[in-house]
Amino acid sequence: MTVRAVIFRLATPGSLADTARMTTAILKRGRDHTITRRHPWIFSGGVDRLEGEAPAVGDTVIVQDADGQPLGLGAWSPASQIRIRMWTFDAAQPVDAAFFEARLAAALAVRAALPEAWRNTDALRLVNAEADGLPGLVVDRYGDFLVCSFAAAGVDRWKAEIVAALGKLHPCAGIYERSDLDVREHEGLPPVTSVLAGAEPPPLVEIHENGCRYGVDVHQGHKTGFYLDQRDNRAVVAACATGRCVLNAFAYTGGFGIAALKAGATSVTHVDLSAPSLALAKENTTRNGLDAATSEFIEGNVFEVLRKFRDARRAFDLVVLDPPKFVESKGHLMAACRGYKDINLLALKLLRPGGILATFSCSGLLGPDLFQKIVGEAALDARRNVQILRRLAQAPDHVESLAFPEGLYLKGLLVRAE
Numbered sequence: 001m002t003v004r005a006v007i008f009r010l011a012t013p014g015s016l017a018d019t020a021r022m023t024t025a026i027l028k029r030g031r032d033h034t035i036t037r038r039h040p041w042i043f044s045g046g047v048d049r050l051e052g053e054a055p056a057v058g059d060t061v062i063v064q065d066a067d068g069q070p071l072g073l074g075a076w077s078p079a080s081q082i083r084i085r086m087w088t089f090d091a092a093q094p095v096d097a098a099f100f101e102a103r104l105a106a107a108l109a110v111r112a113a114l115p116e117a118w119r120n121t122d123a124l125r126l127v128n129a130e131a132d133g134l135p136g137l138v139v140d141r142y143g144d145f146l147v148c149s150f151a152a153a154g155v156d157r158w159k160a161e162i163v164a165a166l167g168k169l170h171p172c173a174g175i176y177e178r179s180d181l182d183v184r185e186h187e188g189l190p191p192v193t194s195v196l197a198g199a200e201p202p203p204l205v206e207i208h209e210n211g212c213r214y215g216v217d218v219h220q221g222h223k224t225g226f227y228l229d230q231r232d233n234r235a236v237v238a239a240c241a242t243g244r245c246v247l248n249a250f251a252y253t254g255g256f257g258i259a260a261l262k263a264g265a266t267s268v269t270h271v272d273l274s275a276p277s278l279a280l281a282k283e284n285t286t287r288n289g290l291d292a293a294t295s296e297f298i299e300g301n302v303f304e305v306l307r308k309f310r311d312a313r314r315a316f317d318l319v320v321l322d323p324p325k326f327v328e329s330k331g332h333l334m335a336a337c338r339g340y341k342d343i344n345l346l347a348l349k350l351l352r353p354g355g356i357l358a359t360f361s362c363s364g365l366l367g368p369d370l371f372q373k374i375v376g377e378a379a380l381d382a383r384r385n386v387q388i389l390r391r392l393a394q395a396p397d398h399v400e401s402l403a404f405p406e407g408l409y410l411k412g413l414l415v416r417a418e
């Protein structure tokens with residue numbers, strides 16, 4: 001790989017050869033229980049005081065409990081409510097370039113060891129942040145390119161080392177940065193997109209997933225470009241799609257609908273608010289050699305389009321509902337529940353007898369139980385007898401850590417309406 005070396009700063013952050021110089025963050029009494037359970041976050045209210053020099057943004061600090069017992073090392077993030085993200089629960093472990101290389105190698109090894117059938121793709125998540133022991137870092141592979149997102153002060157501080165290690169461990173044509181997430185604002189970090197190493201990705205990178213091709217816009221697309229977390233669920237929907245007339249609501253660049261058409265659906269209606277996303281959905285349709293006459297692209301608000309379909313008595317055999325995150329904070333939960341119920345109710349009304357609904361929520365604050373209740377309420381109101389065929393979640397390359405339940409955000413139900 002031709003890595004264009006990028007120097008992010010002249011001084012390397014202190015390796016633990018100089019732990020003695022590191023600042024110590026002492027937690028309030030009783031605020032260490034999450035850390036002893038290996039949860040990686042310490043909120044601002046949990047830190048009692050700092051001892052030593054004021055740490056710079058992203059600096060490694062020693063974390064101690066109220067009795068002065070070391071609990072590990074973490075990254076200091078003064079602007080964020082999540083004040084410290086733990087690197088290690090062993091205060092003697094050096095946090096240096098070798099540390100990041102080892103963590104990245106471990107994350108890659110997890111993906112390499114996934115069963116072959118689970119990685120029938122050249123696009124997958126190689127590093128899933130907290131769940132891979134690298135809080136705030138996402139690395140997605142799209143064909144020959146890696147796309148990274150640095151969402152927290154700690155990983156941002158170690159960017160140069162992370163990029164160098166990635167280039168070494170996973171040779172690729174280029175490494176691109178999509179650190180233009182809203183969450184960076186909470187970390188006091190500016191939005192950044194840039195080439196970190198190697199070549200700049202083309203306007204569309206082609207990926208191959210379960211027999212489908214998708215053009216991915218890693219420059220402007222959502223997240224790092226594609227909803228990789230839905231890979232297995234696209235395959236589930238495709239498996240159900242043969243001979244069915246499909247509604248792909250919240251279509252983005254066509255993922256579910258194209259997989260369904262490719263598997264023998266008779267037609268697909270894509271609905272999305274975003275004209276550029278639909279344009280790419282159309283492009284992806286022809287990219288797969290599918291007959292454009294079997295696809296319909298509707299630019300509009302799903303809440304309104306589904307109502308119009310209901311009033312016009314349009315019906316479908318398979319509906320996919322994959323909305324964006326409705327719950328941004330706990331205060332939004334009730335309103336979001338109403339939103340989820342509304343679209344699920346409408347979708348169930350549009351289903352022909354024996355029709356299938358694949359319905360999702362990517363709101364981490366809405367748990368699977370509550371989501372199921374909402375779909376249940378929608379079924380009652382729609383007067384449809386509904387059975388669950390499958391429970392769905394994020395693809396396994398989006399590993400979750402049992403110590404970090406916040407990492408489970410995507411949930412879905414595949415239901416059949418009588």
Ligand code: SAH
Binds near residue numbers: 226255277300303322
């Ligand atoms: N199912 C897609 C991902 C969907 S992401 C895939 O597998 O690739 C959510 C999409 O919903 C985005 O494309 C966004 O533009 C769209 N969206 C958000 N609110 C919407 C609304 N009210 N009506 C229609 N589309 C909406």
